[in-house]
Amino acid sequence: MTSPIIPLTKTAKDQSTWRFLMNELKPRGKWLTPFNLISIPIILVGLALIVIRFTEGLGAVSNINQEIPWGLWKGFNVVTGVAFAGGAYVLTFIVYILKVDKFHSIVRVTVLNGFLAYLFYAGALVLDLGKPWNIFNPIIGNNFGASSVLFLVAWHFLLYIVAQLIEFSPAVAEWLGARRAHKLLSGLTLGAVIFGITLSTLHQSGLGALFLMASQKIHPLWYNEFIPILFLVSSVFAGLSMVIFEGSISQRVFFRKISSKNRESRNSLVQSLSKICAFSMFAYLAMQFLVFIHGQHWDLLNTPMGYWFLLEMIGFVLVPMALFFYASRKSSILLSRVAAIITILGIILNRLNVSIIAFRWDAAVHYVPSWMEVVVSITIILIQIWIFRWVISRMPVLDESPKWAQKASH
Amino acid sequence: MTIDRRKFFKSIAITGMTIIGVNASGAPKAKSEDEETEFYGILYDSSICIGCQACEKACAKAHGLPEPTDKPEVGVVRKTSENQRCVLNSYETSQGEVYVRNQCMHCNEPACAAACLTQAMYKTKEGPVIWREDKCMGCRYCMISCPFDVPKFEYGSTNPKIQKCDMCYDRIIKGEKPVCVETCGDALFFGTRRELVAEARRRIAEIPELYIDSIYGERVAGGTGYLYLAPVAPGELGFDTRIQPSSYPALTKGFLYSVPSVFILVPTLLLGIHEATKSRKTKDENHD
Numbered sequence: 001m002t003s004p005i006i007p008l009t010k011t012a013k014d015q016s017t018w019r020f021l022m023n024e025l026k027p028r029g030k031w032l033t034p035f036n037l038i039s040i041p042i043i044l045v046g047l048a049l050i051v052i053r054f055t056e057g058l059g060a061v062s063n064i065n066q067e068i069p070w071g072l073w074k075g076f077n078v079v080t081g082v083a084f085a086g087g088a089y090v091l092t093f094i095v096y097i098l099k100v101d102k103f104h105s106i107v108r109v110t111v112l113n114g115f116l117a118y119l120f121y122a123g124a125l126v127l128d129l130g131k132p133w134n135i136f137n138p139i140i141g142n143n144f145g146a147s148s149v150l151f152l153v154a155w156h157f158l159l160y161i162v163a164q165l166i167e168f169s170p171a172v173a174e175w176l177g178a179r180r181a182h183k184l185l186s187g188l189t190l191g192a193v194i195f196g197i198t199l200s201t202l203h204q205s206g207l208g209a210l211f212l213m214a215s216q217k218i219h220p221l222w223y224n225e226f227i228p229i230l231f232l233v234s235s236v237f238a239g240l241s242m243v244i245f246e247g248s249i250s251q252r253v254f255f256r257k258i259s260s261k262n263r264e265s266r267n268s269l270v271q272s273l274s275k276i277c278a279f280s281m282f283a284y285l286a287m288q289f290l291v292f293i294h295g296q297h298w299d300l301l302n303t304p305m306g307y308w309f310l311l312e313m314i315g316f317v318l319v320p321m322a323l324f325f326y327a328s329r330k331s332s333i334l335l336s337r338v339a340a341i342i343t344i345l346g347i348i349l350n351r352l353n354v355s356i357i358a359f360r361w362d363a364a365v366h367y368v369p370s371w372m373e374v375v376v377s378i379t380i381i382l383i384q385i386w387i388f389r390w391v392i393s394r395m396p397v398l399d400e401s402p403k404w405a406q407k408a409s410h
Numbered sequence: 411m412t413i414d415r416r417k418f419f420k421s422i423a424i425t426g427m428t429i430i431g432v433n434a435s436g437a438p439k440a441k442s443e444d445e446e447t448e449f450y451g452i453l454y455d456s457s458i459c460i461g462c463q464a465c466e467k468a469c470a471k472a473h474g475l476p477e478p479t480d481k482p483e484v485g486v487v488r489k490t491s492e493n494q495r496c497v498l499n500s501y502e503t504s505q506g507e508v509y510v511r512n513q514c515m516h517c518n519e520p521a522c523a524a525a526c527l528t529q530a531m532y533k534t535k536e537g538p539v540i541w542r543e544d545k546c547m548g549c550r551y552c553m554i555s556c557p558f559d560v561p562k563f564e565y566g567s568t569n570p571k572i573q574k575c576d577m578c579y580d581r582i583i584k585g586e587k588p589v590c591v592e593t594c595g596d597a598l599f600f601g602t603r604r605e606l607v608a609e610a611r612r613r614i615a616e617i618p619e620l621y622i623d624s625i626y627g628e629r630v631a632g633g634t635g636y637l638y639l640a641p642v643a644p645g646e647l648g649f650d651t652r653i654q655p656s657s658y659p660a661l662t663k664g665f666l667y668s669v670p671s672v673f674i675l676v677p678t679l680l681l682g683i684h685e686a687t688k689s690r691k692t693k694d695e696n697h698d
Contacts, residue, residue: 066492070554130548132548134528145529148527209666210554213658214555
């Protein structure tokens with residue numbers, strides 16, 4: 001108990017800490033993998049474009065205009081990305097609040113994913129800001145625009161990043177071998193989880209509430225006063241579909257990291273997640289249906305935008321919902337993954353519809369993202385994957401915690 | 411350890427309360443300002459306007475913007491831009507050719523100011539809605555929210571500004587009239603909103619064959635500082651008829667007001683469930 005919080009910061013061990021961190025920063029294994037060969041050039045181009053964006057202004061890189069001021073970086077990286085990071089709050093609810101222990105093996109990787117997603121989407125936001133040096137204005141000083149939904153969302157982003165960092169911090173402590181800190185940080189988990197779930201319910205819906213004032217700018221099939229609730233409910237299956245999808249990839253890429261016990265339990269996990277997805281999608285569809293009936297937009301269905309709406313609702317919600325139900329019945333992991341991928345596409349479609357496609361659908365000049373915007377969007381995601389991979393292969397995220405940490409938590 | 415945890419919860423509660431407090435304090439303040447002061451506004455009479463563009467040119471000069479080169483033409487819709495804070499447009503209507511001036515409407519309850527998370531967009535107590543450069547972070551949420559599509563962003567700049575009419579706020583606080591009103595003969599009329607409405611009513615009553623019996627801006631979007639007298643309905647003059655007659659910030663009120671209750675109810679519920687599941691688990695362990 002007398003050991004310092006982080007033993008490695010002791011002056012005597014200073015050099016070894018440094019060496020340890022330097023060693024950990026080096027790449028592991030061969031680096032000429034197909035993923036690296038594709039991602040490195042894209043990232044380099046993306047970084048160059050980011051430099052251009054800051055030296056020449058937003059207009060040099062982006063196609064956003066006076067009527068459609070939010071483009072791909074906000075509509076895709078922020079509004080869509082945050083929905084996919086929703087898996088973290090759903091899983092922490094299941095594991096730490098409902099205490100369903102079988103999901104314990106995937107909660108850390110999901111929280112890590114969520115944390116990185118928020119961090120990088122906040123980064124995407126900085127790129128998109130005209131005056132990013134003023135980003136701290138709503139956080140400090142007397143510039144609180146408290147009547148703004150965006151004010152709420154900004155604060156929640158910040159606080160949720162901190163909450164997720166606390167939720168993930170025991171893994172960092174285990175990696176550094178800091179036992180005292182591990183004990184302390186583990187004690188904070190429940191508080192961070194409760195705080196985090198509360199923040200999530202508010203900002204997942206808040207992202208939808210951002211568009212409430214754009215009432216006549218968004219096509220009536222997508223605009224309604226219930227956007228916040230629809231965004232919140234859809235974030236449940238968006239996040240869990242991402243967990244299924246990401247799990248299917250990391251199972252292959254980080255095969256050796258996952259213990260054989262956890263590998264076996266994966267199938268039953270995916271089955272349970274499929275069921276949760278299916279039910280939440282059913283709830284979502286029912287709400288969409290009620291909203292549609294309430295809005296009395298039958299005549300709009302027989303227009304191009306109406307077909308687009310039906311495609312989203314049937315092709316990308318109803319169909320994957322049925323697939324999820326069927327997959328959990330037949331316990332077919334392959335079908336679950338297919339359903340997850342369709343659901344992910346559907347969420348992208350939905351969020352882009354609200355924020356970009358159906359936004360000023362009647363404008364004379366339509367917004368189509370430039371190739372440069374697309375490359376920067378992909379760059380942000382690729383850098384996120386790089387860091388994700390770096391953390392996974394070093395910290396106990398997918399594999400079991402060290403023995404001392406397991407003992408401490410029981 | 412338990413004390414640590416308790417302390418932690420306490421700090422969470424305090425953080426939560428500050429957020430609630432901040433959120434709750436925003437609304438009533440604005441209301442009391444509303445009651446105390448009278449907003450200034452501008453009345454535009456399209457039956458007098460001859461489309462000479464003197465106001466456009468004076469505006470550009472006063473705000474260091476390039477002088478407009480194009481002229482109002484029937485069939486061409488000119489729009490305000492990052493280089494032009496106000497434009498004149500010409501429409502062929504059922505009552506012949508009519509000029510309309512477009513600029514910031516200076517809403518009583520501006521969507522842009524409610525949207526702004528740094529109070530850079532700000533409804534002054536004198537009435538003009540102004541933009542404050544040192545506060546703005548360039549998120550462009552004001553542009554998303556404004557029903558009239560007024561705020562314009564300098565996409566070509568590395569230190570971009572939002573350009574929009576500020577009713578010459580710097581002149582108003584000195585007791586002067588906005589440059590456009592100063593320049594214009596009679597089509598623009600400056601005064602408190604109450605005076606403007608009375609003046610508009612008087613004109614309608616005096617020459618009813620010249621105007622429709624309605625003042626655009628009196629109710630639209632919850633009432634605006636700019637008021638229009640016209641011989642035809644606003645729909646014929648390029649105004650978006652889908653703009654709602656009530657306040658835009660009211661659309662987010664329900665969501666924002668639910669925040670404090672969510673902050674109290676959700677953590678309580680979660681803690682409750684946590685406690686319930688915990689006791690069941692220890693029972694299970696006892697059976698073992």
